[in-house]
Amino acid sequence: GAVVSQHPSRVICKSGTSVKIECRSLDFQATTMFWYRQFPKQSLMLMATSNEGSKATYEQGVEKDKFLINHASLTLSTLTVTSAHPEDSSFYICSANLAGAPQGGHEQFFGPGTRLTVL
Amino acid sequence: DAKTTQPPSMDCAEGRAANLPCNHSTISGNEYVYWYRQIHSQGPQYIIHGLKNNETNEMASLIITEDRKSSTLILPHATLRDTAVYYCIVRVVGAGNNRKLIWGLGTSLAVNP
Numbered sequence: 001g002a003v004v005s006q007h008p009s010r011v012i013c014k015s016g017t018s019v020k021i022e023c024r025s026l027d028f029q030a031t032t033m034f035w036y037r038q039f040p041k042q043s044l045m046l047m048a049t050s051n052e053g054s055k056a057t058y059e060q061g062v063e064k065d066k067f068l069i070n071h072a073s074l075t076l077s078t079l080t081v082t083s084a085h086p087e088d089s090s091f092y093i094c095s096a097n098l099a100g101a102p103q104g105g106h107e108q109f110f111g112p113g114t115r116l117t118v119l
Numbered sequence: 120d121a122k123t124t125q126p127p128s129m130d131c132a133e134g135r136a137a138n139l140p141c142n143h144s145t146i147s148g149n150e151y152v153y154w155y156r157q158i159h160s161q162g163p164q165y166i167i168h169g170l171k172n173n174e175t176n177e178m179a180s181l182i183i184t185e186d187r188k189s190s191t192l193i194l195p196h197a198t199l200r201d202t203a204v205y206y207c208i209v210r211v212v213g214a215g216n217n218r219k220l221i222w223g224l225g226t227s228l229a230v231n232p
Contacts, residue, residue: 004162006162032217034219034220036222042224043206043222043223043224043225044163044206044222045222046219046220046221046222049213049217049219051217057213057217091160093162093163095163095220097218106165106168107218108165108218108220109165110155110162110163110164110165111162112161112162113160113161113162115160
């Protein structure tokens with residue numbers, strides 16, 4: 001149980017195009033999803049927190065107009081990288097919080113990641 | 120900013136116990152300590168978490184000091200497949216009461232045959 005999928009797993013695009021990445025909780029409902037970015041040999045950096053039905057909360061330094069997040073349902077959140085440039089090339093990872101998890105229980109489950117390469 | 124510090128790398132012989140230390144001296148009373156690991160180019164895998172008591176599951180044991188300023192993850196019998204980057208993380212409560220994981224740099228564990 002508690003499986004999170006991401007699609008696509010890998011994408012290569014030309015500079016200036018937009019790329020959409022989907023994050024789905026397959027067998028549970030997630031009121032909160034998180035989007036991370038990871039550059040080579042670095043740790044995960046939280047980009048934004050997404051709550052179903054409301055606007056995402058972005059971390060300091062993350063451009064909300066460039067990284068559009070939509071969390072329209074309890075099982076799906078999308079990240080759109082608009083007008084992508086080579087410096088946006090990275091490993092994007094989502095996670096989802098199990099709705100109704102008991103206090104103190106493990107609640108955050110991660111997807112397998114999406115490798116974005118912008119040429 | 121990360122609330123944890125870990126050694127950048129460690130080695131362990133296959134079949135031996137791997138003990139991975141973590142310092143979190145600024146942890147608050149209601150903040151949990153989580154451990155995840157990441158194998159190259161994959162999503163993080165949950166290992167274990169705790170608040171103040173020691174915890175054990177099928178993967179590992181978590182030993183938290185009484186003052187909660189440090190902890191140790193123990194893999195009792197390391198195998199080659201345990202080679203990964205291990206992250207010790209403090210879960211904080213952010214804006215909107217969202218519980219967030221603040222990631223540090225992790226420890227790269229190499230299990231050697």
